Amino acid sequence: MAATASLLRQNSAATDPPSPPSNITCVKKLSESPNLNSIPSNYAYFTNPTETIASDSDDLIPTIDLSLLTSDNPDQRSKAIQDLDKAACQEWGFFMVVNHGIPETLMKAMLEVTNEFFNLPEEEKPEFQPKKVLDPIRDLLLEYCERSREVVRKLLKGISESLGLEESEMDKALDLGSSFQLFVANFYPRCPNPDVALGMPPHSDHTLLTLLIENEVGGLQIQHKGRWVNVNALPNSILVNSGDQLEIFSNGKYKSVLHRAVVNNKKTRISIAMANGPSLDTVVSPASQLVQTKGCVASYVPMKYKDYLLSQQSNQLNGKSMLEQVQIHD
């Protein structure tokens, strides 16, 4: 059986736990307070002054056509696997998926339902809000979860091959028949000082792959060759980033990508991140075939995914700090 849980975040711009004025219980309320011309100082996020500023992705970000990856035509399929390997997983750790088969109407409905949830009166939210990260998600979202899972399994079959393994190897080694999904809905209200605030600090995900959709308002930035790159998603595409479990399984060949969310002063942004991991009980380690070759050693210590997830979720998001705990440095 597959497992799914949900997490609903009203994202603040703070790097430390915020302590807003006592009558303000969430950042959405704060953003709605009358005459808010600047953010309280505890929400300010100061970026490293030496950091290279973001550039626009234009059409640089790799696009994977899922219909080619699953095509019966061997040439088309092997070209798609090559693109997954080089551009998508090695160079970027990030890509857009088109022709993914998830109906546009379903993606739109998901974003609408999420918007409705965040706009509920505060006192009505607890009824829908999961108490803990592992609580089961409501039935309403199951179709989207199922469809995303299918997309992820197809991508991971391709990635298994791009690592030089059998198509089904990842599925078996990581028990993907019982894979864990975490549905994360993010709400970023308009912010009067977008230059000194962040919606979500730089982090990598605990996942194998995370699928992300948004309400046509950009804000995701990924780190590429030392620079922050703005992601401009193609209409109806799904954004995919590689996570820590993929980095571990591939023994560092496919690095998890650092990403963050910026805010703006014009429109509220909603994003839905579907985090996809192995089964919770899988002890994830570098694929044995990748470390058996002469001269290759495992660069990560094995860890049960459930322990990794809980540990990462119980701390503030902070770069790749969780991954560093399992990394073996020579």
Ligand SMILES: O=C(O)CCC(=O)C(=O)O
């Ligand atoms: O909202 C976004 O664009 C990023 C969300 C994200 O990185 C996450 O939920 O892990």
Ligand SMILES: [Fe+2]
């Ligand atoms: Fe993330």
